[in-house]
Amino acid sequence: MDINQIKVVKRTVKYPRLELKTGRPLLILPQKGHFDPEKIIKKHESWLRKKLEYIEQIKRKYSNEKIYRRLKEELMTIIERWVRKYSQILGVKPEKITIRLMKTRWGSCSRKKRLSFNLLLKYLPSSLIKYVVFHEMAHLIVPNHRRNFWQLIKQEFNNPDHYEEALFGYWFLLLGKLGSLGKLESL
Numbered sequence: 314m315d316i317n318q319i320k321v322v323k324r325t326v327k328y329p330r331l332e333l334k335t336g337r338p339l340l341i342l343p344q345k346g347h348f349d350p351e352k353i354i355k356k357h358e359s360w361l362r363k364k365l366e367y368i369e370q371i372k373r374k375y376s377n378e379k380i381y382r383r384l385k386e387e388l389m390t391i392i393e394r395w396v397r398k399y400s401q402i403l404g405v406k407p408e409k410i411t412i413r414l415m416k417t418r419w420g421s422c423s424r425k426k427r428l429s430f431n432l433l434l435k436y437l438p439s440s441l442i443k444y445v446v447f448h449e450m451a452h453l454i455v456p457n458h459r460r461n462f463w464q465l466i467k468q469e470f471n472n473p474d475h476y477e478e479a480l481f482g483y484w485f486l487l488l489g490k491l492g493s494l495g496k497l498e499s500l
Contacts, residue, residue: 334417
């Protein structure tokens with residue numbers, strides 16, 4: 314991909330950032346202040362090239378993975394089963410569990426101890442759903458991704474990098490099948 318084709322948008326953010334959630338670079342600039350897009354891109358060009366190369370490797374590696382077909386209700390049953398199990402193990406319980414379409418993540422945990430899971434999990438293998446549930450349950454104890462969070466994750470999953478890579482791979486596999494994030498709402 315030619316990094317000169319980076320889309321630039323302005324949003325109500327404090328700092329400029331590069332996003333690769335669709336596999337195509339997007340430079341987000343604050344609406345206030347003056348930022349030179351060319352200067353920002355040039356500064357991060359090496360990092361960006363490496364990330365784009367990694368994304369292409371992941372796309373190739375996961376291009377033939379099985380896409381599972383589950384109903385939303387089946388996904389909820391699987392999630393609730395793992396939440397019950399991990400509630401006992403971790404000694405924490407979420408206030409609420411929801412499934413909704415999320416365009417940028419597999420799950421989230423709010424400060425109010427509410428867990429949300431991406432509807433797209435219904436297309437993933439059970440092992441990845443299990444990992445995402447544990448990941449979000451762990452956030453009920455450690456709200457960030459610092460060292461102690463990953464130590465907690467490693468108590469249940471020896472190699473979290475494997476699961477993180479697989480989630481990344483499935484993200485781009487599903488995007489490839491759907492064509493774009495905009496088509497997610499049609500699922």
